[in-house]
Amino acid sequence: MNKNDLTAASPFRKRLAAYFAERFPLSSHLSMVFIYFLANQFLAQILCEPEHPMRIGWFTLLGMISLFCLFLHLRVFDEHKDYADDCRFYPDRILSRGLITLRHLKILGGTAIAAEFIVAGLRGAQAVVAVIVTFLFSWIMLHEFFVRHWLRTHFIVYAIAHMLIMPFMAATVFSFTMRRPFWEAPFLFWVYAIADFLAFSNWEISRKIRMPEDEIEGLASYSKELGLFTSCVVVLVLRLLNTFLAWMVGVYLHLGPLYYGGLIVLFFGTLVGVLHFWLKPSRRTAKHLEAYGGWYIIFFYFVLAAELFRLHGVTFTGDAL
Template sequence: MTLLQRLWIYQAERFPLAKTVPLLACFSAASITLSAVLSGRPLPALSAYLVGFFLVFILFFQMRVADEVKDGEDDAKYRPERAIPRGLVTLRLIVSLGAVTIPLGILLAQIHGAGLIWLLALTWAWLTAMTFEFGVPAWLKARPVFYLLSHMAIMPLIDLLLTGIEWLPHGSATPALWIFIALSFSNGCVLEIGRKLWSPENERIGVDTYSKLWGAKRAAFIWLGFVGVSAVLLIGVGVVTGFPLAFILIGLLGFLFCIYAARRYAINPTPKTEKQMDTVAGLWVFGCYATAGFLPLALGGLP
């Protein structure tokens, strides 16, 4: 196979563009739009949205590269079927591609200006610390909850960067925006736990999952707890934007759907319900950002 063919297979397995691009486009556009709506300002130019999308795409790809680095030894030992251990691509190639995106990110931030480079640098600093497990890999590995929370803390930083594209040129963010940034943290936990709720037959030695850590029922309940936190924060966005009833309705309907999915998985954790939990987690997060970012705009119109 050619290099491009191998990279195409790699993205399908490890960084699926068909799922990633729509979610990141919604996430970045919603963050920028909501910042403008909450501040009562007109929407920024299309260039701001393009900068936001490409920056968040770069950051998420870099997070994938970071995972390949820190999980390399475990993958070779316990997951030899993955792209790098089986020799589809080399770790050096993937790290090189990640390194190439660094000057691209700097260029995008500098083109936008307004001090955006400093928020990007802050996000990269946290990502670097995550890659090296904050210098305490054994301590974190023994404490999965701290591992989850420390790694998901990058989500609010990314959201601060995205919203900063809109508010930095105006000096400061509106305090109400912190509700949305907190939503990004809880939604990060929803995604991370949701993708690690496995069926018993898919569990394997050396691979940490939340279903193995807590058991399927308890893990589903904890996942649902984070969904509930996200729902409350989503309603909070509705309150500060002036449309609480619409947000309550959407949040409640989405939460009920998540209850249904979590209950099915908890009762019968099969490969099918495992896959459904991953899908539902993604749909919930996508729905949260679409609702928070665009519903106030649709109901209230442009400032």
């Protein structure tokens, strides 16, 4: 059923499914959580216990559930934070039309947060601490660092501040994997966490580059704040830095040519997308920038996980916790 055909009388499950399809596509989020967690888990194990084989067990599933619920509760927090603006600028959205309400999302978000803490409790105190710290940062984000007006008038700072949640996610993966406090993570793990931050920042900027005719009065975008050319330069610089840090991690781990080849292909994929937009700026090529950024994230983690698997193999443990 088309979302425009839905009404308040439509079955709730259809309205909820339409909301997820519009604001939190399950297939893409599940894919991203799976490969993100696996890559960072393998990295943590190789850095902390290089003499032991990498492991996958029930703790992997628990961590993935917690991470998925974290992304979901972040979406719910964003919906509450941006509700007034979304009703003004996007009146056709499911939430703006009242087909799903903020009360519904509070229940959904509360369930997700409860699930995060329950599965963290099953894994141990270190995972609980990581989840608590990450939740507290997300709560501060919800309140826009208690400087809402200032942040809203400094869009670039606003965006960077909100992307800082990424290192906290990496910290959560580390604690779920190693059963150690996240502050004990090796230096190279944090280097890759910065690469995570840059990869997601690249996607965040790419999806908010618009043609002048698509800009919405009163709604910020990177193309409006920086201009089309400068926005694209920033996208390329972030990708270059992201690739450099990932490359350095690979050098330290003595990864093979398949890993470096993957990074090169991914970088040139971004370059081609940006050049295409520069040469033929249009609504279509602008949307391609967002698609390139999204697919990059998936394959960025895939090349690391695949290369570590190729070099070290993996064992499956039946240990529950």
